[in-house]
Amino acid sequence: MKEPLSMSLSAQTRREIAQITALALLDIHAVEVAKDRPFILSSGVASPVYIDVRKVISYPAVREKLMGFATDVIDANVGRDQIDAIAGAETAGIPFAAWIAFETGLPMQYVRKRAQGFGPQAHIEGVWEPGQRVLLVEDLTTDGASKLRFCQALRAAGLVVKDVFMLFQYDIFAETGAAMDRAGIRLHELCTWADILDVAVAHNRFTKQERDIIAAFLKDPLGWSTDHGGARSLTF
Known part of the structure; x- marks a missing residue:
């Protein structure tokens, strides 16, 4: 079990982690740029780029490094003493929740997309009790609605x-930020699309035209989506 950090991560350390x-995500080809037609995300938003974080589970060295980062970020930003259990979100969040639970020595549950049975407990698998403080773990967040x-x-x-x-x-x-604020939820991540684009430029990944298209999408995602046949707005 990894010992918790005693202080917050510096801005430089967070930048290095990102x-x-x-x-690492670029190296394992988790990021794909659309060719003939845009990707349509679950929200209905059209996107020129797609990321499959689930590929991490197939690369042990990458997985080990990122789970170490995950534990550092959680310890620094949330505090292990503020968490009683780790909850994996079905399905992609479950393996990452399991590794984080192992790293931190905390109990684990998982939460279903759809209830199995009746009552509030029908969404949750594992041992738990009311009042338990839970950290929800996922592979990624797009607009945040499923979270x-x-x-x-x-x-x-x-x-x-x-x-x-x-x-x-x-x-x-x-x-997304406004919806999370209303719900009293904080989001914590290892990296974002801005980090992917910065690293892609620095390491000359993708063509310049592809990077320019990604940059245009990141600057105005709903505008880009509308122009390419996707959703014009988000629904929470």
């Missing part, structure tokens, strides 16, 4: 959830 994570639903399911069962950790956050939709 850059190393972004490069809100998972947190609502946990809260309905009497669990206390204020923080969500994911390896990757899009961090491009202003609406």
Whole structure:
């Protein structure tokens, strides 16, 4: 079990974590640029770029490094003494929650997308009790809508959830921050699309035209989506 950090991570350390994570995701080809037609995200937003963080589970060295980073960020930003258990979000969040639970020595549950049975407990698998302080773990966050639903399911069962950790956050939709603030939820990540683009430029990944398209999307994602046949707004 990894010992918790005694102080917050410096801005330089956070920047290094973001850059190393972004490069690792590029190296394992987790990032794909659209060719003939844009990707359509679950929110309906059209995007010129797609990321599959689940690929991390197939690369042990990358997985070990990123889970170490995850524990450092959680210890510094949330505090291990503020968490009683780790909850993985079905399905992509479950393996990462398991590794983080192992790293921190904390109990684990997982929360279902759809209830199995009846009552508030129908969404949750594992041993838990009302009042338990839970950290929700996911692979990534796009607009944050699914994170809100998972947190609502946990809260309905009497669990206390204020923080969500994911390896990757899009961090491009202003609406996401407002929705999380209203729900009393804080998001924590290793890197964002801005980090991916910075590292792609520094390491000459993708063509300049592809990087310019990604930059245009990040600057105005809903405008880009509208122009390419996708959703014009987000719904929470």
